[in-house]
Amino acid sequence: MIKLLLLALCVSVFFGGGLVADACPRKVVILLGAPGSGKGTQAKKLQAIFNLPHISTGDLFRFNIKEGTPLGKKAQEYTNAGKLVPDEIVLDMLFDRISKDDAKQGYILDGFPRTIPQAEALQKRLEDKDLVIALNLDVSDDTVVKRISGRRTCSVSGEVYNIYFAPPPKERACKEGELIQRPDDRPEVVQERLKVYHNQTEPLIQFYDRLGVLVNVDGEKDPGAILTELTRVINEKIESVR
Ligand code: AP5
Numbered sequence: 001m002i003k004l005l006l007l008a009l010c011v012s013v014f015f016g017g018g019l020v021a022d023a024c025p026r027k028v029v030i031l032l033g034a035p036g037s038g039k040g041t042q043a044k045k046l047q048a049i050f051n052l053p054h055i056s057t058g059d060l061f062r063f064n065i066k067e068g069t070p071l072g073k074k075a076q077e078y079t080n081a082g083k084l085v086p087d088e089i090v091l092d093m094l095f096d097r098i099s100k101d102d103a104k105q106g107y108i109l110d111g112f113p114r115t116i117p118q119a120e121a122l123q124k125r126l127e128d129k130d131l132v133i134a135l136n137l138d139v140s141d142d143t144v145v146k147r148i149s150g151r152r153t154c155s156v157s158g159e160v161y162n163i164y165f166a167p168p169p170k171e172r173a174c175k176e177g178e179l180i181q182r183p184d185d186r187p188e189v190v191q192e193r194l195k196v197y198h199n200q201t202e203p204l205i206q207f208y209d210r211l212g213v214l215v216n217v218d219g220e221k222d223p224g225a226i227l228t229e230l231t232r233v234i235n236e237k238i239e240s241v242r
Contacts, residue, residue: 024105025129025130025131025241026104026105026106026126026127026129026130026131027050027052027105027106027107027130027131027133027234027238028106028107028109028126028130028131028132028133029046029050029052029106029107029108029109029133029135029234030109030112030113030132030133030134030135030208031043031108031109031110031111031135031137032134032135032136032137032201032204032205032208033136033137033138033139033219034137034139034141034144034194034197034201034202035144035148035190035193035194035197036139036143036144036145036147036148036151036190037137037138037139037143037144037147037219038137038139038147038219038223038226039056039110039111039137040056040058040059040110040111040160041160041223042137042223042226042227042230043056043108043110045227046108046227046230046231046234047108049231050106050108050234051105052105052106052107052108053100053102053103053107053108054107054108054110055094055097055098055103055107055108055109055110055112056110056111057085057090057093057094057109057110057111057112057114058079058110058111059110059111059158060093060094060097061075061079061085061093062079062182065079071089071093074089075089079183079184080183080184080189081184081189081192082184082189082190082191082192082193082196083192083196084114084115084196084200087115087117087118087121090112090114090118091118091121094112094118094122095125098125106130106131113204114200114201114204115200115201115204116203116204116207119204119207119208123211131237131238131241132208132211132213133213133215133233133234133237134204134208134211134213134214134215135215135217135230135233135234136205136208136214136215136216136217137217137219137226138216138217138218138219138220139219139220140220141194143219143220144190144194145187145190145194146164147162147164147165148185148190149185149187149190150162150163150164150165151181151182151185152168152179152180152181153179153180153181153182154168154173154174154177154178154179154180155174155177155178155179155180156174156176156177157174157176157177159173159174161173161179166223215233217229217230217233
């Protein structure tokens with residue numbers, strides 16, 4: 001009863017300087033969608049709007065690969081080939097990340113989960129009060145291929161551009177570094193990533209639909225229109241539990 005009341009008021013209880021009860025629903029925003037559907041583009045904007053950390057398993061792997069860590073060495077052969085990194089490696093890394101202080105009020109997941117076992121493992125970690133919002137960015141394979149072939153990333157800032165859709169402004173783009181193409185964005189790897197997506201990740205749409213937390217969003221629109229729609233949906237879901 002007390003928990004319900006706290007939940008309704010969304011209050012946190014502190015005692016002796018420490019947090020003893022936090023009834024505010026943790027917001028778990030899951031961005032689903034094919035490679036290149038725009039998950040990273042949207043997550044970066046959403047993190048600022050909702051003040052939630054953007055957690056991208058792909059970015060975590062790329063960071064570890066760049067730093068040459070043991071995790072990076074294990075992941076590299078899979079990412080370069082467009083295959084999924086084995087679940088146990090992903091889960092350890094992801095659970096470590098979401099246990100950090102900045103993720104206590106929630107987080108935005110980009111590129112996770114990617115398999116049914118990953119989704120089930122996440123569900124087990126969540127509590128009843130958590131607010132799960134799964135947003136599927138719906139795009140065609142043709143759009144994926146075009147977007148990925150145009151993607152370029154700044155080697156220093158990590159800023160993502162697209163030579164077709166979001167070209168870097170000449171005067172200030174990636175001054176200290178160079179614009180590079182991700183190794184897994186080569187055409188032959190993209191085809192493998194799409195195959196892996198349809199076989200192993202697309203079934204998650206049904207998984208979250210069955211849980212009643214899925215919202216499909218048209219990912220073919222321009223980034224601004226998609227952001228407006230995602231923001232509207234997330235706000236609506238948050239309001240619904242207030
Ligand atoms: P990851 O980095 O997650 O790759 P991905 O899911 O394939 O997604 P992308 O980063 O390619 O695309 P995105 O949807 O973020 O699109 P973006 O916003 O950049 O994973 C890489 C690898 O790591 C995997 O292949 C796997 O090996 C491994 N991995 C990661 N997570 C894993 C997991 N959970 N389990 C196992 N293995 C895992 O946009 C793409 C381009 O399009 C950009 O240039 C952008 O500017 C442009 N763009 C975006 N939106 C629009 C729009 N609306 N209109 C026009 N252009 C747009």
